[in-house]
Every structure is written in C-alpha cells, then in structure tokens.
Amino acid sequence: MSPFAELKREAYEANVALPRHGLINLTFGNASAIDRAKGAFAIKPSGVDYAALSPDDMVVVDLDGRIVEGRLRPSSDTPTHRKLFLAFAGVGGVVHTHSSHATAFAQAGRPIPIFGTTHADYFNGPIPVTRKMTAAEIAGAYEWETGNVIVERFAEIDPADFPGVLVNRHAPFAWGPSVAKAVETAVAMERVAEMALMSLALAPDLEPIEPELLARHFKRKHGASAYYGQV
Amino acid sequence: MSPFAELKREAYEANVALPRHGLINLTFGNASAIDRAKGAFAIKPSGVDYAALSPDDMVVVDLDGRIVEGRLRPSSDTPTHRKLFLAFAGVGGVVHTHSSHATAFAQAGRPIPIFGTTHADYFNGPIPVTRKMTAAEIAGAYEWETGNVIVERFAEIDPADFPGVLVNRHAPFAWGPSVAKAVETAVAMERVAEMALMSLALAPDLEPIEPELLARHFKRKHGASAYYGQV
C-alpha cells in the first residue's frame, strides 16, 4: 500500500468538495495537501473531470517538483502550489478556484473590502490582490512566477492572518493548516466577495468594518483566545 | 428519556432546514427553540457541520445561561438568543443566518426598504437595522451586547410586527411564535432583500409601498382578521 494513501485521500476529498460547494465549473481549480515530514504533496491531475476522479488519480510531487507517485500528469498549476508550500511554513493545504464573485474582484484588480463579520471570521483585513505579472514573468516559468507574486504580496503580512489572495487578472488561491480548512476558506472568500459586491451596490462609499469588531471576530476563531467551535 | 427530547428535535429540524433553504454556508448560523414552561431553550452546538448534526447534539440552556443538558459546547451566539428570549415574551424560536442578500444590507447598515407585498406578508414596515456597537460593547460580553442592541432597537416597535432585524455590520436574526415560523421568516428576509436590491437597481429612488397595501397584506396573515392559510 502506498505511503501516501492517506494524503491522496485527503487531497481527493478536498478536490471533489470544490464543485459540491459551487466553486468550480468544468475543470477550473485544484486542491493539494502536503505531508511535511515526507516533504511531498498530493495534487489533482491536470484537466481531469471531477466526476471521474478517484483518490488514486492524485499525483504526489516533492518540494523540488519531482513526481514521487502517480500515473497522470499533475495540475498545470502545480508549481504555484509548490512555491506556496515552500514559502508558507505553516500551510498544510492549498486550494485554487475560479469561483465567480471572487474572480470578478481578481479581474478588476481590487482587494475584497472587509464590510462585515462574516469576512472578519476568516481574514484579518481586506483580501489582498497581487500586482499584475510582468511580460517576462508571464513568458517564463509562468505558474512558478504566479507563486512568486503571491509570496511577494505577503512580504509584510502574515499568511495565517490572510489565508488567501486574489491573483490579479486571474482568480483566488486559499490555504490553511489543512486542505479541508483551505476549502472552507475558499468557500468563505466566494460568499464574502458576493456580499461585498452587493454592499457596494447599496453603498458605493461604504467604509470598512471598525477595527475593534474585526479584531473581536477574527480572534473569536483564531489564536490563543479563540472560543468558537468544540474544544 | 430526556424531558427535552421534543424541544431538541424541534431545534434540530430548524437548524437543518437552514442549509436546505440556501441560507447557510459552512457553519454560519444557528436556530433555537424555547420551552417557556421549563424556562430553557435548545440550541445548535458551536461550529459543528450541519451534515453531521443529530437531535441529540442540541444543547439545552436555561434563561440564566446555564447548560441543562448536552455534551457539546453551545453556539457562541447563545447569549444573543438568551437575551432575545428574555426580552421578547411571545417568541418561541430564534434563527440567525448570514444569508447573502440580507447580510449585504446589514453590512451597509441599511434597513431593507419595503417595496412590495411579499415583504408586507411578513413585516409591518421596513426591516430594521441596529445601531453600530460601541468599542466597549464589542470588547465586553460581545454576544450578550449583540442581544442588547437588538432589544434597544425595538424600544418603540413591536417584535411581533417586525419579526427580524439586521445587526449592523453583521447579519440577520429572525424570530417567531415557533422556531419553524422563525425559519420561514428568515427565508422571507433573504428573498425580500434580494428583490429590494434589484428593485433599487431598476428605480434608485423607489418609494415604499403604500400604507393601505402594507396594512392589507400584513393583516391578511396576522392578527384577528387574518384569512390566509387553513383554519
């Protein structure tokens, strides 16, 4: 039996959860889970229909980008996932979708403003957007460079405080301590984007949430003083 | 057998109805049902997935906030529910969601204007919004204070005429004589919010519904002269 059986199942469960949550159309999107001890992650194969996917189709790739296990070609976005695993030490899973509302903000190059407590339950401020990629980055190792512009955006902010990003002109990425948590954050990003879009329609100059309310909600679910959920 | 078995089943049915009506994403939201004679209410446990919920997971809490029955930690919003049960004598059930369209109004700090008869079938006027909470309220017993700002908003209006509210920057709460009726009102709030948003897009300066039409529809379903439904 494969030493990656459990990791592949975890990645598989996350991948098939994406269309179930309405985050995916066609084959846009992928999820990966890492085993830090083994230095390898399991990721969706490229361009395979979600309905046809099985745990065994997952491809295991190490942190140098070599395929460790799997019959199929890994997602073309694998280098972006690899870069994020390398740069963000606490991350156990990465999710990429083209969910409609979050992608609308990414296309417009606008961060998702923080207007309420739903957002504050997941992000410690607006959901950041990367700078646009340069022609050289696009012409080069494009997917790896996509990871680079994400990491560059986090030079002065903590990926634990902001567990997701919008890649300019492209779409959202989310992450978390586990890939299941990253899926949850991807769902939250989409719903928060939808609500922000409607709040902006109602109040185009709406101010962000008050800092004390943001802090209260974010800390209710994160860090030492968290008191949400079961012990 | 527990003396709260029936109450827990009622609360359970209401909680699982929320995602079925599309009002809930992830674990945002909760419903509770009170037994006035016993002075205790059953509420959803904190942060538990709706798909995994059973009637026995409901937590029974008394009106002083003590857990009377249950293995799990109750919803972090329990003090808000308790405050509403204490202040609103006729209320048998409370529902809290982050449904998208109603939350968009809450985030914008705007009441939901009353533009048609769908709205008038449930509310005797615009759906009210609370004032913003102060830094002291947020830093203190936050969920209890959330209940307080709701109750404050109803100083001069009747919770039977307005069976729901938007908490500023947060999301909707709904209530009713039973928790099943509170779920129905939560569904109505979401649909009414969606239609108001679209009516505003069509006519930004739209006037509210005429008072006589409001009265006719509200009274068709409420009070001594109601003639909707079965006897």
Add this chain to the structure above:
Amino acid sequence: MSPFAELKREAYEANVALPRHGLINLTFGNASAIDRAKGAFAIKPSGVDYAALSPDDMVVVDLDGRIVEGRLRPSSDTPTHRKLFLAFAGVGGVVHTHSSHATAFAQAGRPIPIFGTTHADYFNGPIPVTRKMTAAEIAGAYEWETGNVIVERFAEIDPADFPGVLVNRHAPFAWGPSVAKAVETAVAMERVAEMALMSLALAPDLEPIEPELLARHFKRKHGASAYYGQV
C-alpha cells in the same frame, strides 16, 4: 370517482412544478386549471406546503366562487383567478408566483422591456404592469379587485399576445390555453426579467428589439404560421 379528478391532477402537477422551476419560495404562489364545460376550476389550497400537497388537496371552485369540491380552504388569491377566467375566454390555466426577478420589476412598477428573442418567443411586446390599486380597491374585495386592475390593463391588448402581467407592487401572473403552458410562461417571465435586468446594467438606454424581429419570433411559435415544435 370525482368528475374533477383529471382537472385536479392537472392543477396539482402545475402547482408542484412551480418550486421545481425555482419560481416559489415558501408557500408564495398558486396555479389553477379550468374545465370550461363544467364552469369550474381547480386551485391550490391556501398556505399549504408544496411538499405536502396531493392532487386530492386541490379545491374545485365554480365561476360564481362557490366551492364545488374539496376539504380545504382555497388559495386566498382565488378571486383573482376567477376574475381572469371570467374575463379571458381563451384561458385554460392561471399561475401566480413571486419569482424574484419578475417581482423586482413589479415592485418598481416598470414593465419588463423586450430586449431579445427569448422574450419575443413568449410575448408580443413588453410585459405589461398594472396601475397601482386605489385605497378603496385595497380596502374592499382586494383579491377580486386585483383581477379587475389586470383586466383593465388588457382593455386594448390581447391576453393571447401578452400571456402575463405584473401586478404593481405585488408580483407576476401568467396564463395560457392550459395550466402547463401558463407554468412555462411563468418560467419565461422570470428568465426574461433576469436577462433584462442585466442588459440594463450593460446598456441603461437600450432600445427595444426591432419590430420585425419581434414579429418573426412571436409568429414562429404562435398563430397560423407557427413552425416551432412538433406538428
């Protein structure tokens, strides 16, 4: 066996089709089918949940408004249906919904402009809206008067050319030679309303469809020169 068994089944099928097409939330909405030879129509009972409905729950009412068959109270909108059956000789079925996008136009008091061929396949021009009802009409036999303002709106247009209407501040009604066709038109009204709303967002001053294109599409499906569907 009831002489209305078939009619009740037809009305039942139409009623349960409404939530399946996403036109209904909660218990808003109803459908009725008439047997012209017998001078009676079958309609949904008032305030009964769609999931619990059976063909035998349908209430049969004659054109004078007397209950001919059925244990339950008929829909509170029954007088509106009756008025339409009396005034529009060719109509075999009537459908009333609060579908979101069409209701948004009704609330705004705006006809649904005709911007494309989807609309022209069903309506020979914009979908009309009634005038607002007077205080006297609202205070009087309200549901009967609702029928009256609809009929008044059709003084100079043909209900076969315009098989539906928006009641101002209220919601849409649709009709057709059969109740099944009325359901189809109610679906079309909702989709056409949604597309019109988005076309207006893209082009606020958009002109209506050209008359020759309207005529071509409407006649493709209606009248002597129709060539859509099977013979």
Add this chain to the structure above:
Amino acid sequence: MSPFAELKREAYEANVALPRHGLINLTFGNASAIDRAKGAFAIKPSGVDYAALSPDDMVVVDLDGRIVEGRLRPSSDTPTHRKLFLAFAGVGGVVHTHSSHATAFAQAGRPIPIFGTTHADYFNGPIPVTRKMTAAEIAGAYEWETGNVIVERFAEIDPADFPGVLVNRHAPFAWGPSVAKAVETAVAMERVAEMALMSLALAPDLEPIEPELLARHFKRKHGASAYYGQV
C-alpha cells in the same frame, strides 16, 4: 442498426448536458454533432422537453438540409447549424443556448470583454457579437440568415481562435472539434459573461487583459505548445 447510432448518441449526450449545466430553461437551446465522412449531422428535435429526450429522437440531416433519419421534425434552428458546419471546416459540433448572462450581452449588442484568464483559456480575445440582422434577412430564410451573419462576423477572425459568438438581440452559439467540447465552451461563455458583468460593476472602465497574459493562457490549452490536461 442505424449507421448514425453513435452520432445520435453523441448529440443526445450534449443536448441533455445543457440543462444539467444550467444553460437551458424550458426547451430553449440545442446541440448537434456532425459526421464529416457521411456529410450529415444529428440534431435535437424541435420543442421536445429535455427530460423526455432519447438518443433515438435525434434527427439526422445532411448538408443540403434533407432529413436522412428520424421520425421528428428537427430543431427550427437547424439551418443555422447547417450553415456553420458548411462554413467552418474544422467544427465537429455546434451548441446554441439562451444562457442568462451571455444572452444579456447579446441583447445589449456588446461583445463580452476579456478581463481574465478564465476567458483566455477559451477565447483568443473578446467574444464577438454579430451585427443586427436586416428586415429582409429576418423576413427571409431567417435561421439560415442567422448562420450567415455569424459567418460574416468571422471573415477576418478564425473560428478556432473564437469558438463562439453572440447573435445580436438573440443569444450565444458555441462550437468546437467535438460537440462535447462545444458544450464545455458554452459553459465557459456563460461563466465568463457572469464574471465580466460583475467586474464591470466593480470597475466600469476596466481595461482588457494584457496581450501577453492572453497569449500565455490561450496557448496553454490550444495549439502545438499546449501543456494543459493529459497527453
């Protein structure tokens, strides 16, 4: 056994996929698949409910428009499909829908602007819109002329680079090397239209995607240098 059994199954699968992807309401829309060697294509019968469709209901029509096999009348849009098969040599399947967001652009007579990589994965630029049809074209062989205005729009662009179009005032058509691929493109057109509409709400003067990013994404999936999916 029919020599067209496989072709009819392929067309059938594509037709029933349309409502499953939410692209179709009622009977609006149709899909066809061509066998180039036999010079004939299978298409949906006119006005038949998707739920009642079987592979054997598909109608086989040759490139001169004669029915080769089938008991039913073919889709009224058959001449449009035939024209596209005649004009676009590499096309193996054609899909027509009235999907809501893409149709909103068609009704407004606006191309769908290219704002992100989701769009660039399918189209090598904005999704084109035809000119309006003349009164003579509408009064004449209308569906054939619909094909003509599409083909005219592609005088200077390649249908392989732009595998779909919006017919002005009408709705989208999509095509591809197979009808399954055309269905996928029709889904992409709808999602891309939805995201463009929202991006425009956020940034009314948004510039199109940078040419190098467009080229990178389009070529990732098309042509000799494609590296997406399995080998």
